[in-house]
Amino acid sequence: MSLTLDLFLGKVTAVVLGIMQDGGLPHAGCRCPHCAAAFATPSQAKYAACLAIVDGRRDDPVVTLLDASPDIKFQLNMLADLLPHPSRAARLRPPDAIFLTHAHMGHIGGLPQLGPEAMNARGLPLFASAGVMGVLMETAVWQPLLQHIQPHILHDGQPVILGDGLSITPIPVPHRDEWGAGTFAFRVQGPNRSLLYLPDIDRWDAWPQARAVLNGVDAALLDACFYSTDELAGRTPVAHPLVNDTLARFVDLPTQLLLTHLNHTNPLLDEVGTHYQHVLDAGVNVAYRGQRIDL
Ligand SMILES: [Zn+2]
Ligand SMILES: [Zn+2]
Numbered sequence: 001m002s003l004t005l006d007l008f009l010g011k012v013t014a015v016v017l018g019i020m021q022d023g024g025l026p027h028a029g030c031r032c033p034h035c036a037a038a039f040a041t042p043s044q045a046k047y048a049a050c051l052a053i054v055d056g057r058r059d060d061p062v063v064t065l066l067d068a069s070p071d072i073k074f075q076l077n078m079l080a081d082l083l084p085h086p087s088r089a090a091r092l093r094p095p096d097a098i099f100l101t102h103a104h105m106g107h108i109g110g111l112p113q114l115g116p117e118a119m120n121a122r123g124l125p126l127f128a129s130a131g132v133m134g135v136l137m138e139t140a141v142w143q144p145l146l147q148h149i150q151p152h153i154l155h156d157g158q159p160v161i162l163g164d165g166l167s168i169t170p171i172p173v174p175h176r177d178e179w180g181a182g183t184f185a186f187r188v189q190g191p192n193r194s195l196l197y198l199p200d201i202d203r204w205d206a207w208p209q210a211r212a213v214l215n216g217v218d219a220a221l222l223d224a225c226f227y228s229t230d231e232l233a234g235r236t237p238v239a240h241p242l243v244n245d246t247l248a249r250f251v252d253l254p255t256q257l258l259l260t261h262l263n264h265t266n267p268l269l270d271e272v273g274t275h276y277q278h279v280l281d282a283g284v285n286v287a288y289r290g291q292r293i294d295l
């Protein structure tokens with residue numbers, strides 16, 4: 001996949017860098033048909049959910065990542081044209097900032113790649129809630145990395161300005177919370193359009209503002225971990241809505257709906273399948289790696 005610099009110049013663009021649940025595809029220890037195929041044919045692998053916001057209005061594009069997935073090295077490489085190292089032609093520079101939604105593996109698992117054993121980023125601005133930053137800071141194994149980052153605490157509903165007409169606002173959402181650290185969705189306001197990034201939420205009915213927040217953006221990337229309880233042998237998922245419920249609640253909104261954070265069991269991974277077609281017929285799309293959304 002070639003995301004060349006010219007695609008981003010003169011505007012602000014969101015780029016989808018991955019659409020899988022935290023464990024990615026293939027999933028550790030899984031021999032389901034999707035995973036077996038991806039183990040056998042690595043080109044069928046798919047990266048964990050991550051979104052980049054690229055401000056290409058300056059000579060040097062500014063790259064902000066929403067979440068640091070375990071696939072971050074591949075995801076940074078997708079942006080190689082945008083991340084030239086200032087002095088070493090054979091290296092990439094780190095992104096300009098990383099915003100964390102929450103502290104589950106798929107959303108922070110890429111951070112160690114920025115530490116001294118790998119990329120050795122210095123002064124990287126890392127934005128997270130006080131709860132998530134606290135969990136990271138109190139964990140000794142993270143210290144070699146965290147000593148060299150620049151921590152910034154995010155506050156509910158308070159926008160962080162990234163550039164002219166470009167801001168990111170954290171919105172708390174209910175999601176499995178082992179440390180009382182909370183989970184954010186991010187509302188990204190660009191100069192022309194707005195986007196909601198919401199990879200993880202437990203249940204729509206546990207978040208009464210859902211409809212109003214979705215109605216207030218031009219596009220929304222939403223948690224579509226499980227299509228139905230068929231994937232869970234009839235059990236209700238502990239920490240994610242089902243795709244049919246998401247469609248039933250929001251499909252009438254004018255918002256462009258894009259599904260992301262798919263579990264390896266999700267039948268939406270079959271792009272020629274009936275479930276995929278059902279979603280398309282409803283006017284909703286499954287996000288894809290490399291997808292660009294103008295902001
Ligand atoms: Zn997740
Ligand atoms: Zn699997």
Ligand SMILES: [Zn+2]
Binds near residue numbers: 102104
């Ligand atoms: Zn999570």
